[in-house]
Amino acid sequence: MPRYAYVNGRYQPHSRATVHIEDRGYQFADGVYEVVPVSHGRLVDEDLHLDRLERSLSELRIDMPMSRRSLKLVSAELMRRNRLSNGFLYMQVTRGVAPRDHKFPKQAVPAVVMTTRQTKPAKREAIEAGVGVIAIPDIRWKRRDIKSVSLLPNCLGKQQAFEAGAYEAWMVDDEGFVTEGTSTNAWIITKDKRLITRPATDDILNGITRISLIRTAESLGISVEERPFTLAEAKDAKEAFITSSSNFVMPVVRIDETAIGNGRAGELTLRLRDGYEAAVVRGEELAAQ
Ligand code: PDD
Numbered sequence: 001m002p003r004y005a006y007v008n009g010r011y012q013p014h015s016r017a018t019v020h021i022e023d024r025g026y027q028f029a030d031g032v033y034e035v036v037p038v039s040h041g042r043l044v045d046e047d048l049h050l051d052r053l054e055r056s057l058s059e060l061r062i063d064m065p066m067s068r069r070s071l072k073l074v075s076a077e078l079m080r081r082n083r084l085s086n087g088f089l090y091m092q093v094t095r096g097v098a099p100r101d102h103k104f105p106k107q108a109v110p111a112v113v114m115t116t117r118q119t120k121p122a123k124r125e126a127i128e129a130g131v132g133v134i135a136i137p138d139i140r141w142k143r144r145d146i147k148s149v150s151l152l153p154n155c156l157g158k159q160q161a162f163e164a165g166a167y168e169a170w171m172v173d174d175e176g177f178v179t180e181g182t183s184t185n186a187w188i189i190t191k192d193k194r195l196i197t198r199p200a201t202d203d204i205l206n207g208i209t210r211i212s213l214i215r216t217a218e219s220l221g222i223s224v225e226e227r228p229f230t231l232a233e234a235k236d237a238k239e240a241f242i243t244s245s246s247n248f249v250m251p252v253v254r255i256d257e258t259a260i261g262n263g264r265a266g267e268l269t270l271r272l273r274d275g276y277e278a279a280v281v282r283g284e285e286l287a288a289q
Contacts, residue, residue, distance in 0.1 A: 004081045006074055006114040011081060014115065023111055024095040028102070029150035031094030031111075032056035036075075037245045038116070041085045042284045043075065044245070048208045053091065056147045057110075062095050065110040078114050087119040088246065092149060122247075127273065130253035130265045131167035133242070135231050136160060138171035138179045145202045154182040168242055170234070170255070177228035179203050184242035184250075185210040188229055189268050191238045199226040209243040209276070216275040222268070231255070239266025241273075248280075249273035 005017035025031035034053050037044040050068050057064060066074075075089055092113045098105035140153045157169040161182070168181045178186050179198065185207040187197045195217060200206035214224050234240060240252035240260045249272055251265035260266075 003116070004078060006078050006112070008111055008113075011078065017113075017115075019111060019113065020097040022097050022100060024098060024105075024108070025092065025111065025149055026094075027100055029148060029152075030060070031062070031092060031149045032060065032147050033090065033092040033149050034147065035245045036089045036091065037248075038079065038084050038087050038089055039121075039280050040284055041079070042287055043079075043089060044280050044283065045208050045212055046072065046075070048211060049091075052147060052206070052208065053093070057093060059143070059146050060095070060148075061104070062093065062108075063110055065093050065112040074114060078116055082116045082118070084116045084118055086121055087117045090115045090117070094149070119246075122250075127251065128265045128270070130251035131242075132165070132254035133168045133170050133181065133240075133252050134161050134164045134166045134256055135172050135178075136169045138173050140171070143202055144179070144204050145200070145206060147205055157182040166254075167250075168252075170231070172231050173203065173228075175228075176230045176232070178231055178234055180205065180207075181242050181244075184244040184247060186234070187241050187243065188234050188237035189239035189266060190233070191236070193238070193268065194225050195222055195268070195272075196225045196227060196229050198228050207243055207245075209245055209248060212279065213243055213249065213272060213276055216279050217272060219279075220271065220275050222272070235260075237261075239269045241266075241269045249276050 003014040004011045005014045007017050034049045036049045094111045096108035096111045098108055136157050161169040168184055170181055170186050171179045173179050180186050189195050198204055217224050235255050235258040238261050242250050242252060251269045253260050253263050
């Protein structure tokens, strides 16, 4: 079955889908993106992702490439053509094609690309085993709240983690506080059972999984403390985990050489993951009605 990509108004075979060499996304990383999880054939938190897309675009003064309704129709059609049941929808919008010049072009038409990827849901054993992270300095720009395609520091960090045998790198700011992972938000649970994650300022990307998990935690009667935490505090934590559209809630069992808790997924972390997954299923049921 051929896999399709959506590129500027056309559904093209994925293997032959191309954009122009003077697309400003390619030359200047002048664009934004979203990764929307797909579970049982449905987009998870689609409106929250589209809210963030609109916000990222407006911060960069790029027009929405089409109405929200049209974006939803194209997403649904691409998922249908690719028979996507579990995985992701990737959506990218750039300022468009123009002769190379740092200033914004006068009349740019935003360029939009969508692709999908089918993946298998993570196995319970893998979740219970958890993952390791390493700590690295945060060398990114100061507007990390914008979901820009400019991800070079993130790629360098993820590669460094991979080469160190870890799954993710947690980036640490100049004051010693953890900002976030290279493609995930960072959370800890202290020994006195306080659930902590960094507040959503310009310093981090406000993850959609992060937003949803705060709601899940509250519905489970677990309060969330939104404040920066240091790397030392993280290493001393009882539990730790990361969240993202591609991981949902993934336990962290090692930071650098330090084991977290007993070196296996924490109990509260697993409760939160189960609660999050139940909320995803409830969302699907509501959407189906
Ligand atoms: N990454 N922080 C960063 C720097 C991210 O790139 C991401 C997402 C997150 C988590 O956001 P969300 O819960 O909305 O996925 C936090 C995506 C998955 C990626 O780049 O592939």
